[in-house]
Amino acid sequence: MKIGITGATGQLGRIVVDKLKETVATENIVALVRSTQKASDLGVEVREADYEKPETLEAALKGVDTLLLISGSELGKRAIQHQNVIDAAKKAGVKWIVYTSLLHADATSLSIGEEHVATESALKKSGITFTILRNGWYTENYAGTIPGAIAGGAYLGSAGDGKVSAASRKDYAEAAVRVLTTDGHQGKVYELAGDEAFTLTDLAAEISKQTGKNVPYKNLPADEYATILTNLGLPEGLAGAIADIDVSISKGDLFDDSKQLSKLIGRQTTSIHEVVNEAVKQPA
Ligand SMILES: NC(=O)c1ccc[n+]([C@@H]2O[C@H](COP(=O)([O-])OP(=O)(O)OC[C@H]3O[C@@H](n4cnc5c(N)ncnc54)[C@H](OP(=O)(O)O)[C@@H]3O)[C@@H](O)[C@H]2O)c1
Numbered sequence: 001m002k003i004g005i006t007g008a009t010g011q012l013g014r015i016v017v018d019k020l021k022e023t024v025a026t027e028n029i030v031a032l033v034r035s036t037q038k039a040s041d042l043g044v045e046v047r048e049a050d051y052e053k054p055e056t057l058e059a060a061l062k063g064v065d066t067l068l069l070i071s072g073s074e075l076g077k078r079a080i081q082h083q084n085v086i087d088a089a090k091k092a093g094v095k096w097i098v099y100t101s102l103l104h105a106d107a108t109s110l111s112i113g114e115e116h117v118a119t120e121s122a123l124k125k126s127g128i129t130f131t132i133l134r135n136g137w138y139t140e141n142y143a144g145t146i147p148g149a150i151a152g153g154a155y156l157g158s159a160g161d162g163k164v165s166a167a168s169r170k171d172y173a174e175a176a177v178r179v180l181t182t183d184g185h186q187g188k189v190y191e192l193a194g195d196e197a198f199t200l201t202d203l204a205a206e207i208s209k210q211t212g213k214n215v216p217y218k219n220l221p222a223d224e225y226a227t228i229l230t231n232l233g234l235p236e237g238l239a240g241a242i243a244d245i246d247v248s249i250s251k252g253d254l255f256d257d258s259k260q261l262s263k264l265i266g267r268q269t270t271s272i273h274e275v276v277n278e279a280v281k282q283p284a
Contacts (some may be wrong), residue, residue, distance in 0.1 A: 051081030
């Protein structure tokens with residue numbers, strides 16, 4: 001039974017491959033990547049599979065029984081790219097597709113939700129057995145912002161009192177491996193999120209506690225926050241997108257308390273205490 005993983009050279013994909021190797025024979029794991037050069041250290045069979053190049057996809061999926069389709073990173077192109085993969089999977093005779101979607105994709109105000117909804121619906125239409133892993137936000141999205149907040153003396157954002165149920169890539173990767181390697185997940189849609197929801201005020205308080213410095217949360221109107229991010233060097237589009245995500249967070253779009261993720265992985269998800277602890281240990 002061969003398991004293929006797309007996006008295997010990405011940050012989530014690499015952890016999935018590593019974890020999968022602990023339970024599945026390496027000859028039954030196939031890394032499906034757009035750049036084979038980047039994949040030489042994965043330690044499993046590598047095949048070229050570019051979402052933009054349908055001609056690579058059918059050949060890459062030959063003999064693959066189960067496919068983990070990790071959503072791509074090129075915003076605006078992904079609905080078509082994922083459709084290309086699903087079409088090729090159908091032609092190649094893939095029996096089961098597990099897809100990494102977005103938390104509450106069908107109800108979210110996040111604009112990135114549209115492409116995930118399109119892919120979920122393409123999967124349902126394909127007739128291939130599927131499982132949907134609606135992944136919440138990564139704690140790593142916050143880890144990277146902590147040094148800047150400490151240096152600037154405040155944690156900035158536009159998320160108001162919105163709570164985020166974030167979890168680490170490792171948590172989501174373990175869930176994907178659990179689903180791929182155990183029975184009873186076909187046809188299911190999982191809402192995967194961290195056990196411990198936090199507001200940005202909570203995050204700032206944890207940073208203050210662990211550093212002994214006063215780092216309050218400063219809530220800003222989205223346009224003001226986007227301007228600050230642009231002034232810090234972020235491209236305008238990205239700065240606007242980050243501010244918009246915060247506005248969605250303020251509406252509760254990245255909150256979930258169903259604990260489906262910790263149930264799947266059989267342990268607590270990564271806590272905000274651990275995230276801050278790791279970040280403050282890094283040299284400035
Ligand atoms: N939950 C969250 O907080 C969150 C945040 C950001 C993104 N996401 C979603 O989760 C996905 C996985 O997260 P991640 O951290 O692993 O992201 P990542 O490190 O950016 O990895 C994205 C992967 O997609 C691959 N990819 C992009 N375009 C492709 C194409 N045309 N054909 C084939 N492969 C392509 C990339 O290939 P290369 O290795 O060649 O670049 C990479 O392996 C992201 O792609 C995105 O859809 C979730």
